Amino acid sequence: MHACIHSAGYHGERWRQRHFSYFKSLGIPGPEPNLLWGNIREYHSTHHHKVIEKWLEKYGDTFGFYDGDVPFVVTLDLDFLEYVLVRNFQNFTDRGDELLTEQKHPLLRNSIVYAAGTQWRNIRRCVASGFTPAKLKQMLTDMNRGADIYLDIAGEHADSGREANVYELYRKLSMDYVGRAAFGVDCSFQRGPDNVLATTTKVILQSVMTGPLHFLCQSTSALGIFATPLYWIHMILGAYAAITMTKETARGDRSQKKKSRKYEEESSETEYGTSANGKGPANVPKSRVLTKDEVLLNASTLFVAGHDTLSTSLSYVTYLLAKHQDIQNRVRKEINDATSSTEELDYETVTRKLPYLSQVVSEALRLYAPVLTFAPENEGSYHKVAYQAFGLGPRNCLGQRMGYVALNLTLARLVQQFHLELGPSQGEEPLDIDCRAVVSEPAVGPWIVFRRT
Template sequence: MATLGLWVTGLLVVIVCLLILLYLYSTWNFGVFKKMGIKGPKPRIFFGNHMTIAKKGFTEADMEWWREYGDVFGYFSGPTPMLVVADTGMLQEILVKQFNNFTDRASPRGISGIMEENLSLQKGAVWKSSRSILTPTFTSGKLRKMDPLINEAADALIAHIKKNTNESNEVNFAWLFGCYTLDVIASTAFGIKIDSQRDPNDIFVRMAAKVLAVKLSSPYLTLAFIFPALMKPFSKLFDISVLDPEASDFFKQQTEKIINSRETIQQEYADFVQLMMEAHNDNPEDNGSRRGLTSKEIISNSVLFFFAGYETTSATLSFFTYFLALHQDVQQKLYEEIVTELGEEEPGYNNVGKLQYMDMCLKEAMRLYPASSRTDRTCVRDTEVNGLKIPKDMQIAIPIWVLHHSDKLWEDPEKFDPERFSPENQAKMNPYQYMPFGFGPRICIGKRLAITEMKVAIIKLLKEFVVLKCNKTKIPPKMLSSGLNKPEDMWMKVELRN
């Protein structure tokens, strides 16, 4: 009995010690913002403020905190302090003037395996080397070669609308644009021809849906936020990730298959896998620098291009169409510009830039519904920014949604008004109040491709149809719970033009 009592006592001591250690682990950093003189929401033990984000999403949480604490505030993602900066003067320092002190993105949460070595997550000199290698992949000449691939997918989009509209002519553009951007990214990134509108059961389509089905409230992702230092080695040890393993393996194998086949077949391709293969080099130079991408980086970046170019573009197209349906005067003016400037020309990289009003409309749609609510940076050395001393390793959250909806920066910010982006008004604008693709040296590398892809789709759509709201149109759109800003659906009515 005495032995049992000692055993129970010992177990209780161990449990108490573990609880104390967990408490210290989760709270040891909670005083950092007070020392910096920064306000913010009170964190909870273990979770910090993560559960607020898991429940409300970045958009709502950031707006609530910004209204209460101002342009600069701090919160805790588990035990990790996050400095949120919506001050345009500080953003100029962080994103451009002192970029060398903020070169890195925040460490990935719950991401392991094929995604670890892509451009978005690379740091320091490795990122700089990869960026310099990949930048020529997105030159004007390379993007022009992708025009036929984009137009082919856009033609399939229009044909599908014509063939499959029901008697009420109601269309779910969220689904349709998802199919369109999937077809484009499959061809431009992987060189694979699919028609997801005609065959929604295609394995590429099914794996795309699985790999992107990640929610902020995911238990695994929550653990990754609460225990970032522990979850990363745990993920590596057991090869687990917040991404669906079957889908991750599919894209890895698909890329490897493409690479292996092209090493033996002499044929010209215009997709990103081919362009990265031309810059392939698994062996570093003698001085430690690299002049090419490793095989793992090619695979990782191929999957990154898929992620970055699929749902972000389709969601933006959905919101753009939504605003055109609600503002018929804008839609008519845009249609007239398309007819006047392009006539019967096939749209593409070379001529979509002529459509000034389209550019204004697209920018305003991306202001109101940026694809991502945030971007981020990590402070790589102790730095002072406009009088605020930011310690090394501090993670900086840049709340894009807040910047785009701030009544300090925009007059009547919730109103859709393309005239905000007229050449005259844009010349007066603070460049750091608008960043749908990020800003500075780490701006989205595929920005020009995404803009071309979206403009081509809208041009072909408006040349054939008038888009109208219908009984199923949700005003405002109902959003899905995810890290991106995506509508649950986007039902509109279409009418053939005379």
């Protein structure tokens, strides 16, 4: 018996050594992995981007590490990134195994974030039909309603002289945008108390890639089907905030049936099973049809992703505009010039007639870190692959177009009505960045003072 245990231990150790020698066999440098959990402990020892920066400094522009026992390559080679993400995408369609507890879940694996192969293509094709220019023009009215409330709140701060934590304000505004414009939820998240959607959204990203079961599942992927019981245990014991979010989305879907039906009747574009003229079923391929669970899950995914990234992006750009008064003044002049004849920020103006504001947004949305200089004119001087605020290639962010519309509309209306200054609590120090899973956010603030123009 003792000999069998010793033999099993010996062969198990040799097997893990071979598994963790993958990068060495290819001549790729990187941190030495632990035979049980790879580099996952160090990877999660602090914010991921700080660990990656440390490894880049130590091992160079291209290195490999093990998230548990899953191998990952990090590279700053922009030509290679373009090769993988764009030119040779057909061989790199699926995401890596970074969230196995979700990717193995019978429901969550149907999210557009985790779906693979043909299923991902079907979901992507179907969901993308909701982000056409015609749909965004329809959303603009609801976005303006949310912006009206936000500007009223900013005005209250301006009249009282109080500084405002704009990240908290933007979190509620972005929920209004995504809820009203994208899902037809007829309520104000900005003025009302937090509801279940708001509180659940806060929890989701905080719970991603955390907990002992996540570490255990990530460290045993090489076991294949023998690791299945671990996923069952996690499915039973794990608290999936995304499941709660999906249930709330279903409840909201039932309460919004009449409004959604009216919204669809007004649409002039082919969508799901409706023809372009609205008189009969379109010739929609059967592969495009999503199940009810897929629709609800991906609706909640888009709600969370849109709310979180939009509020963070607005905070970064607002901070930079408040810090760089000359750029803020130039943006304001461009907006006033663009609206001098129409006095209206319509879809055409927001998307085509504010090039400098768009440059400001693009500069702020580069992989954000406290930078020494803020120069929107840099946009044309760097390799295009270096800018991946919304990802790159066919698997980029679905809501990119809506994100730019929401950012430009909000910032244009804000700068048009208010001068932005850094508040006393913010000072002149660089904006500290926190990180949850793979998403950044301001650690504190930014604190902004609004003054009416």
